[in-house]
Amino acid sequence: MKEIIKKVKHIELKTKRLVDEVFSGEYHSIFKGQGVEFSEVRPYQYGDDVRRIDWRVTAKHGKPYVKLFKETRQLNILLVFDGSPSTLFSAKANKREIAGEIASILTFSALKNSDKTGLVLFSDGVDKYIPLEKGKKHSLNIIQHILTFESRAEETDLTDTIRKVLHYLNRRSIIFIISDFYTDGYQKELKMLSKKHDVIGIRLIEPLEKRLDEMGVIPIKDSESDKIKFINSKKAKKDYRESFQKKDEQIKAVFRNAKADLLNIDIADNYFHQLLKFFKMRERRFR
Incomplete structure (x- = not known):
């Protein structure tokens, strides 16, 4: 437990500066409030919208007053983290710690x-x-849970998870799903979720998955069944690469059809720059 607390503290210190200096402002710009609420009334000024005149107060004072409103800023942010073995597979980088750092930001x-x-x-x-x-x-509790979550499940069920998320939330929220999305059958549920909430998928990609043709004999372990097979021939590598590319396009299509955002993060590169670039693009899109 001491080691985990130490890791959490390290992640907090590492990401807090990024949040304070860069990301917090981007976050505020991208995610606006969910509505407006009445604030106060004041005397009418030239250029005010006449539709905001408060006729009751105007009649009482004998001169026009207008209603002022303010944005309801507080948002709900829900992180949905896939702790299945396939999501956390990595040859070198620690995907779990990267996921923890993204969650921390x-x-x-x-x-x-x-x-x-x-x-x-x-x-x-x-x-x-x-x-x-x-x-x-x-x-800090959220980060700690991501770093310590252990799953022995052989399958990933995003469908039932989304259904439960829909039940948990009673107002529009921003939902980040951190997963490899190597599961099927969740298209309908993702579309339902996206209609009610702002959904962003974050997919952490291991570079090895895209570059098998550059290597020699490769032992491949299915992280969810523990079975090992060896890939050596050019055809086998080509088939594996094409399978990865096909799945990649399928995942993109599912999110596109659901009108939800998807961010693919290559864990070999600086994840923070990729995250920041994505949100700057999103800010420009919603201006």
Whole structure:
């Protein structure tokens, strides 16, 4: 446990500076409030929208007053983390720690903007749900759960997970799904989720998956069944690469049809720059 606490602290220190100096402002620009609420009334000024005149107050004072409104800023941010073995497979980089650092950036950006965060851990179903809350202790708890979550499930069930997420949330939220999305049958549920919430998929990609043809004899272990097979021939490598590319296009199509965003992060590159570039692009799109 001491080692985990040390890791959490390290991630907090590493990401907090990025949040304070860069990402918090981007986060605030990208994710607007979900509506407006009445603030106060003041005397009418030239150029004010006449539709905002408060006729009751105007009649009382004998001169026009207008209603002022403010944006309801507080948002709900839900992280949905796939802890299945295939998602965490990596030859060199520690995918779990990268996922923890991404979660840290998102949760501390939310904290800095007084937004609530929550967490769903899943594999062949929902393993853990941490409801939406605010506070530094709560944010650190989310990171700790991502770093320590162990799943022995042989399959990934995103379909049932999405159904439960729909049940957990009673107001529009921003949902980040961190997964490899190597599962099928969730298209309908993702579309339903995207209609009610702002959905962003974050897919951590191991570079080895894309470059098998550059290597010699390759032992491949199915991370969810533990079976090992060896790939050597050019044809086998070509087939594997084409299978990866086909799955890649399928995942992109599922998110495109659901009108949800998808960010593919190559873990060999700087994930922060990839994350920042994605959100700057998203900000320009929604201006």
